[in-house]
Structures are given as C-alpha cells and as structure tokens.
Amino acid sequence: MSTEVCNVESLEKLLSIVNSIKEVKKMVKKLKKVAFADRLNSANPFEKIRLMLTMQWMMNSLFASFLRSKGIDPTNPVLKHHLLRIKGRFESIKLMEEGGERPKLNVGACKRFLRSALWNPVSRPLKQISAEDDGAGCSSAVPQKIRKVEEINED
Numbered sequence: 001m002s003t004e005v006c007n008v009e010s011l012e013k014l015l016s017i018v019n020s021i022k023e024v025k026k027m028v029k030k031l032k033k034v035a036f037a038d039r040l041n042s043a044n045p046f047e048k049i050r051l052m053l054t055m056q057w058m059m060n061s062l063f064a065s066f067l068r069s070k071g072i073d074p075t076n077p078v079l080k081h082h083l084l085r086i087k088g089r090f091e092s093i094k095l096m097e098e099g100g101e102r103p104k105l106n107v108g109a110c111k112r113f114l115r116s117a118l119w120n121p122v123s124r125p126l127k128q129i130s131a132e133d134d135g136a137g138c139s140s141a142v143p144q145k146i147r148k149v150e151e152i153n154e155d
Contacts, residue, residue, distance in 0.1 A: 049093055057086050 036055075040048055060082050064074035 046093060046097055053086055053089050
C-alpha cells in the first residue's frame with residue numbers, strides 16, 4: 001500500500017515538473033520574439049542592468065535545477081555566493097533608482113548653521129591699536145573693546 005502512495009506522489013511531482021518545464025518553454029518563446037541585443041539597446045541604463053542581473057539569476061537557477069536533476073546537491077557555497085552577489089546587486093540598483101526620492105541637503109542653510117554655531121567674537125580681525133589710544137598703555141595684549149565684551153559676558 002505504501003508503495004502505491006509513493007508512486008502516486010512521485011507521479012504528481014513528475015507532472016508538476018513537466019508543467020513547470022512547459023511554462024519555462026513559454027517564457028523562453030516570449031523572450032526569443034525580441035532579440036536580447038535589441039532589448040539591451042532599447043532599455044535605459046537601469047533596465048539594462050536589471051535585465052542582465054535577471055539573466056544571471058535565471059542561469060544560476062537553471063544550473064541549480066540541472067544539478068538537482070543529476071542528483072548533485074546544488075547548495076554548494078559557490079552557487080550560493082553567486083546568488084547572494086546577484087541579490088546584493090539588485091538591492092543596490094533599487095537604492096540607485098530611489099536616489100531621486102531621498103531628501104536633499106540645503107547647502108546654504110548648512111553653511112549658515114555652521115557659521116553661527118562656530119562664531120567666536122574673539123576670532124574676528126581686530127583694528128590696529130596705535131600708541132595714542134586709551135587702551136594702549138594697558139599691560140595685557142587684549143584690546144579694550146574685547147575686554148569690555150568679556151566683562152559683559154562674565155556678568
């Protein structure tokens with residue numbers, strides 16, 4: 001009895017594989033209607049890259065199916081590495097396509113913000129003090145105007 005159940009299950013799996021192969025053949029016929037080079041020439045750069053990556057993904061998947069049909073385990077690290085690499089490229093393409101939707105930086109506002117945040121009254125260029133000025137006789141090298149500003153800030 002169990003062998004009959006196994007045979008029925010095997011037959012169902014075989015029929016599903018045959019149906020899948022028929023679907024793949026239909027897709028390949030659709031792809032063959034327009035030459036691959038024509039598809040590449042008519043597409044914009046993002047579509048070209050996406051098309052090339054799709055072809056790579058399809059070839060790796062078909063190769064994995066081929067290995068599985070021969071009884072070889074297709075989960076070897078090399079095949080996994082290629083599939084992960086292609087998947088990463090798809091994600092980077094998606095990020096590049098969404099580049100126009102990201103917020104833009106207002107450069108002028110950033111410059112004003114940094115200028116006001118880093119402003120220091122002591123770092124401004126000072127006028128030359130002559131010997132006749134009132135503050136010239138003071139012992140420190142800080143001009144009197146700046147001393148007054150510092151005294152106000154201390155209060």
